[in-house]
Amino acid sequence: MYLTKEIKEQIFAKHGKSANDTGNSEGQIALFTFRINHLTEHLKNNRKDYNTERSLVKLVGKRRSLLDYLKKTDITRYRAIIKELGIRK
DSSP states (O other): OOOOOHHHHHHHHSSSTTOTTTTTTHHHHHHHHHHHHHHHHHHHOOOTTTHHOOOOOOOHHHHHHHHHHHHHHOHHHHHHHHHHHHHOO
């Protein structure tokens, strides 16, 4: 399994308020980014895996909606998470 409990705790500890605060927007965006990167690598090797492709599109949409929410509520946190994760170029 590529996403273990320890990896999740590390992601939330680094990007969220604490390892147990899983509802924080920054932590969820970081988790979605980790999963998106993993699925993207999987699809490079398995081009015809359409179920994974659909899951990837859904994850990107969820991350997009969280980013829109964060941008609307607190622009400085939005800019910080974008820069930290390297989502934009």
